[in-house]
Amino acid sequence: MKIVLILLLFIVMCNNLQAQIxxxxxxxxxxxxxxxxxxxQQIRKEAIAIFHSAVDIEKKxxxxxxxxxxxxxxxxxxFAVLDSQGWPSGLSAVxxxxxxxxxxxxKLEDQKKxxxxxxxxxxxxxxxxxxxxxxxxxxQMHSGKKQIYGTQTILQNRGxxxxxxxxxxxxxxxxxxxLRQSVNLPxxxxxxxxxxxxxxxxxxxxxxLEVKDIxxxxx
Numbered sequence: 001m002k003i004v005l006i007l008l009l010f011i012v013m014c015n016n017l018q019a020q021i022x023x024x025x026x027x028x029x030x031x032x033x034x035x036x037x038x039x040x041q042q043i044r045k046e047a048i049a050i051f052h053s054a055v056d057i058e059k060k061x062x063x064x065x066x067x068x069x070x071x072x073x074x075x076x077x078x079f080a081v082l083d084s085q086g087w088p089s090g091l092s093a094v095x096x097x098x099x100x101x102x103x104x105x106x107k108l109e110d111q112k113k114x115x116x117x118x119x120x121x122x123x124x125x126x127x128x129x130x131x132x133x134x135x136x137x138x139x140q141m142h143s144g145k146k147q148i149y150g151t152q153t154i155l156q157n158r159g160x161x162x163x164x165x166x167x168x169x170x171x172x173x174x175x176x177x178x179l180r181q182s183v184n185l186p187x188x189x190x191x192x193x194x195x196x197x198x199x200x201x202x203x204x205x206x207x208x209l210e211v212k213d214i215x216x217x218x219x
Contacts, residue, residue, distance in 0.1 A: 029081070029088060030095045036074045037098035040105065043070045048199065071105055078102040079110070087117055087126070096121065100131050108142040115139060133183040137168070144211055146171040149180055150188045153195055153203060154214060165195055165203040169214075173207045 043066070050063050078099055081088065087099065100121075103114045115135055122132035130151075137147035141154075152168040167188070170176055177187045185191070188205060196203040 026088070026090055030092050032077070033091065033095035033098040036078065037094055037101060039070055040074060040098070040101050043067050071102075074102045075106055075110065079114075082114065082117065087121055096126050100127055100135070104131075104135050104138065108139065111135060111139050111142070129183040130185050133180075133185065141168045146211060148172075149183060149185060150176050150191065150205075151185070155201075156215060161202070163201060165199060165201050166209060167192065167203070167205040169209050169211050170207075
């Protein structure tokens with residue numbers, strides 16, 4: 001009887017120890033992901049200032065290399081986690097947002113790869129519904145297709161008016177605000193004002209704009 005009790009006590013102690021180790025690992029992962037988010041957002045704050053200023057092209061190219069380096073490091077870490085264990089459970093909201101942002105800022109093939117994971121986390125309430133809507137629209141845009149929720153813009157030169165931001169062509173303009181509402185996004189006209197204020201450039205929603213009308217690199 002004593003042997004049985006000792007064995008049971010040993011099992012309980014082992015389970016508690018394993019739980020403590022798991023909790024410690026999760027806290028460490030959460031902290032690392034919070035650092036990932038901080039680096040992602042900091043470099044993009046710098047990007048807004050640099051790419052919308054009169055800084056010479058050499059400095060912009062130099063900064064682009066630094067931004068790419070930060071993104072690649074973040075992607076290497078986050079994608080290794082996702083590929084080895086899927087989307088970790090029990091993370092803080094900040095850590096979950098970090099994973100999303102790394103995916104959102106990745107290349108098209110990676111965005112497509114992890115889009116189902118983002119959809120699942122959005123459906124389960126781990127991410128806001130707007131996260132999936134944003135990534136879905138970004139995949140559509142990078143695939144040369146119309147977006148659904150109106151979350152994506154593109155910089156275009158309009159002659160004397162200079163560079164402006166245009167809402168990427170939308171699939172169903174008549175239903176856009178109800179679609180945005182369904183994923184916790186504000187009306188598109190309000191979003192246009194926010195984008196214009198954030199980037200210090202005029203932003204337009206041209207309903208007649210088609211994908212074929214978009215000019216890339218002046219072409």
